[in-house]
Amino acid sequence: MVSVNNNGNSSSLVQVRGLNKTYRRGGEQIQVLQGLNLDVDQGDFVAFMGPSGSGKTTLLNLLGGLDVPTAGTVAVAGDEITHMSSGKLTEWRARHVGFVFQMYNLIPVLTAYQNVELPLLLTRLSKSKRRQHVETALSIVGLAERMHHFPRQLSGGQEQRVAIARAIVSDPTFLLCDEPTGDLDRKSADEIMALIEELVSKHGKTVLMVTHDPVVAARAQTTLHLEKGVLVEASRSRENVTAGGVA
């Protein structure tokens, strides 16, 4: 269950409190996020929408420990990440976050298998265990037969599937998807969204996704709207009801 702008539930998977982010551009201070509160439970699928520059990607970066807030806190599964050192934050990301980006961002000189294996190289898993995990992840995204193909030998949709396999292979706490269908045609986008839905419904994953596309956002359980750095609206897409009296 997603809760916005109230104290929420202290047992939520993701707890955001008073989150501010200010950038300095030239001599000007630009406040991207303003005192944002958010609670996301295990198994939620949340879409963030909003116009360009509204702070969607900045929020995702802060939730994923890629950036640090100007003020406020982010806690995930009880770990407060906002005050972690850069090294600790990197370790935390490896354990807890799976990233899916708009441009897939696969390493072009590695095969699909090798790309998916990358996060596992940081673990102490044996080669055979790694193989097992990679094959499972590629099976989930339906690309087991193409594991030895290079990214250039795959379609955009297939590349994004490999990127999703890379994101889930280490069984992270949650997935952060930044415009995962932004570079795909409608059919491929539908397939990717079906896959993400399956990860939520069948595998119990928690997914936080940024998108411009209302059709894609409609596939999420909850859609939150960001405007000028403030969560102004939440709408129920499916069964999960937004709580806390927002919108």
Place this chain on the structure above:
Amino acid sequence: MKFSRLILANLFRKKVRLLLTLGSFSVALFLFAFLAVVKKAFTGGAELASARRLVTINRVSIIQPIPLSYRDKIARIPGVESVTHDNWFGGVYQDEKNFFPQFAIDPENQRKVFPELIVPEDQWNNFLKDRQGAIAGARTAERFGWKIGDRIPIKTTIYGSNSAWEFVIDGIYHGKRPEDDETQFWFQWDYFEERVPERLKGLTGWYTVKLNSPDDALRVAKTIDAEFANSPYETKTETESAFAASWVKQFGNIEFLILTIGSVVFFTLLLVTGNTMAISVRERTGELAILKAIGYKDHSVLLFVLAEASAIALVGGLLGLALAILAIPALGTALNGLLPNLILSRSMVAAGLGFALLVGAASGLLPGIGAMRLRVVDAMRRI
């Protein structure tokens, strides 16, 4: 090891660029090896020189002779074990290109003073009995295909008319160490003395003095020069290494020249590979950002870049050194004995590899630090 596939895959990403960078390393390391070998050839004499030997020459110049009568006086100085004398012949064998050093030697003392140059006993005994006998260094004998018993005509360019002196090869000497000079040609002093013009009889080019102990070097050198001070033939005595070093200085400051060329090569290579690595890292900004996003630490990214640069340096360096190992003997032959043995020693190969790795690591360091400091959010914004 588990990251080796990632490093290798990145190395082979741009094959033409990889080949060109390997090529630049190979050429630089070949040049490094060549310069090291030439420097060693010039300065090796000083390094090989015995600390127990002194060389006495005419104080004016080595081309001015000194009397043979000095020999007994030098031999009587306390601390002197033995003395031998030599004279430069400077002859031409068949063609001026076929240069090799020829000396009239004192057979009685030659082997006492230069025990590191070995002549088989039977060959030496034949040489002693043969007035026209000669001993050739193994490299010179091999170069011209000489065998024991061959008659060798050498034209004199200094003594008398432009006539040929005939010698018989009675022996071939080898050095105990690989670096020892095996290009010399020795012949009997008596044969030399008999044929030189009257005005040169009773004179020699220089003395080589073997000491009981290297500790006596300074004292004995001073005593020798004091002994002949204010005579028509004043002497200058110095250690064999100092003599060899001053001989090399006649060619100019070889060490400085080699150091300068080497430095230019080093910095050019550093700039070329540094630029290549910088381009390579810049091209992969997004990929490096992804690695960091999924949990690779800053120092891991730095190590990947350094490993790539070092791998290029190592392979390129090995290729260059292998080329040098193959080419340097041929080069020595092509130089027609103008330089002593061109030997690429193990220490030079090790130094070359060290040099290559140093350049590789240095060239990868700045781009690696850039990659290490890369902020994921900034890099993702640039994609």
